[in-house]
Amino acid sequence: MSEWKQRCEEEWSLQGAPMPDSVDWKSVYEAKPLGRNFLKNPSPHGLSKDSPPPEPDLPEAPSGGPPIFEPEGDFSGWTTSTETLPYDTSGIPPGAVVCQMGRFSWFSMEQVVDLKAEGLWDELLDEFQPEIVVQDWYDESQLHKNIYELHVTLLGADKSTVISEHSVSPTEDRTAYTHSWKEVSHVFSGYGPGVRYVHFLHRLKNMFFNGFYHTIFTGSSVTIKPTKSS
Incomplete structure (x- = not known):
């Protein structure tokens, strides 16, 4: 056994995982x-989950500068996009005059x-299928009953074949x-062979009302545990 292969096996406790000699173990x-x-x-906001989220800034008057959306x-490192939602008028009684929403x-x-590209090898992903752990933290912004969504998919080599997926859209109290x-x-386990990519997407709700108020996040992660899928 090569020195690098032995180091990988010992440090990650990969007993039972396929470790073919054809793999460049030094690179791994x-x-x-x-x-x-x-x-x-x-x-991206420079915050830690180990400290409380900052209190929102509530100005008494609109800012004099250009609006922030x-x-x-x-x-x-992120691909970002914004989707502006239509006004929700469902709670406005007939005949009511609304100055601003x-x-x-x-x-x-x-x-x-x-x-x-991150160092994993085919045999580990296809046969051992280590647990893929996804974690995220968002703040309790109170802007709306739905302020956060997470969508994660495990994709094949063509980046379009979905092998497994997990979505969550919690409702706030x-x-x-x-x-x-x-x-x-969420922990992906027993997902089957062929996984080569992980697509991580989350959405956070913001509001503009005499100022910009947003839902923030921190500590997003995708990690591979040296644990065989059950």
Whole structure:
């Protein structure tokens, strides 16, 4: 057994995982693909889940500058898009005069992780099928009953074949504000052979009403555990 292959097996406890000699084990070891976060820039707002989310700034009067419709931050590494939602007039009684309404939008951020480029090898993904763990944290913005969505798909080599997927769209209890981060997580296990990419997408709801108010996130992650799928 080569020195690099032995290091990989010992440090990641990969007993039972296929480890063919054809793999460049030095490159795998240096890439350290097991246990690290594959997402780039997981906290664009510079915040940590270990500290409470910042309180929103509530100005008494509209800002004199140009309006802001997207959150500010360093979103390098993410592909972003904004979807402005139509006004919700369902709760307005007939004949009522409305001077101003809040305008909601979804801010979407996504990344695609190339598992082989990150150091994983075919036999590990197809036969051992290690657990793929997804985690995210969003703040309790109280803007709406639905402020967060997560959509993660495991894709084949063609980037279009969906092998497994997980989506969540929680409903918020707006009567109980705790001013805390909320965790969203999922473990992909027993997903079958062929996975080569992970597509991570989450959406957070924002509102413009005499100022811009947004739902923020931190600590997004996609990690591979050296644990065989059940």
